Amino acid sequence: MLAVHRMSPWRHRLPGAALIALVLALFDPQAARAEPGVPVPPNGLLTDRGRGDVSEADRDFVVKVRLAGLWEIPAGKMAREKSDDDRIRSIGQDIASQHVTLDKLVRDAAKKLDVALPDEPNADQQGWLDEMREAEGADFDQVYIDRLRAAHGKIFPAIATIRAGTRNDTVRKLAQRTNQFVMTHMTLLESSGIVDFTGLPTAPPPAAAAPNGSLRQVANAEPPLSVGGAPVLTVVVVALASVAVTAFTVRHVMQDPRRRYRRQRSRSY
Structure with a gap:
């Protein structure tokens, strides 16, 4: 009797690369959706124990993340x-639901850091929500997209500053996670095709690079030494010039023929 070797139809049909993709989708859906060649930050490598000094900038950042959710969630619902x-409806749904997740992360972080969080949007955010309530149709779409895109553009550099410089591990991880949300939301908003990019603030011009060193090194460099208020280099130059003039004068006088004649006459007596 011949033995029949039965293979799983999935195993038969899926090549190696597809099998790996399926495993990634099962265990890490976000990694499966990642753009090929573009890394996804491994947030699991960051600690989150509330360790490290918490600066005023850190606390302000945590509050701003909370404020973002307080107005962007109702804006998405609108x-x-x-x-x-x-x-636009799909974008609003996605951003609102993602802010619910981010809001939980920021509340957990604030609890660890003992940071008091607001419960209402600030005055500017309330004004933007009122503007949306009054708008209808295409006008609403434009207001919603432009207001959220501008707000995300403002907090984007603030996140980078905190992520790069905070001493606290919980703030560091929150900043990294928040950055991923903000990048996603900016992309979603721009996918609407109606972002007014000309209305966004332009980036400041780059500062001139210092030769053989960074701008920070130049800014932090100690002032040159001085003598009596004058820089040492100036004093040295003046001193060398004085010596040169004196040497030239003495040499000129010693080579004067009349002086040599007087010296010869004095020797004859």
Whole structure:
């Protein structure tokens, strides 16, 4: 009797690369959706124990993350209810639901760091929400997209500053996670095709690079030594010039023929 070797249809049909993709999708859906060749930050390598000094900038950052959710969640709900554009409604739904997740992360971080969080949007954010409530149709879409895109653009550099310089591991991890949310939201908003990029603030011009060193090294360099208020280099130059003039004068006088004649006459007596 012949033995029949049965292979799983999945194993038969999936090549190695596809099998790996399936495993990634099962265990890490985010990694499966990642753009090939573009790394996803490994947040699991960061500690989150609340260790390290917490600066005033750190505390302000935690509060700002909380404030972002307090107005972007209701703004997303309005987008779902008021917009006539399916794409805008989808964007509003995604951003609002993601902010719910981010809000939990920031509240957990604030509890570890003993940071008091607000419960209402600030005055500017309340004004943006009022503006959206009054707008209808395409006007609402434009207000919603432009307001959120501008807000994300403002907090984006602040996140980078905190992520690069904070001493606290919980703030560091929150900044990295927040950065991923903000980048995603900026991309979603821009996918609407109606972002007014000309209305966004332009980046400041780059500072001139210092030769053979960084701007920070030049800014932190100690002032040159001085003598009586004058820089040492100036004093040295003046002194060398004086010596040169004196030497030239003495040499000129010693070579004067009349002086040599007087010296010869004095020797004859």
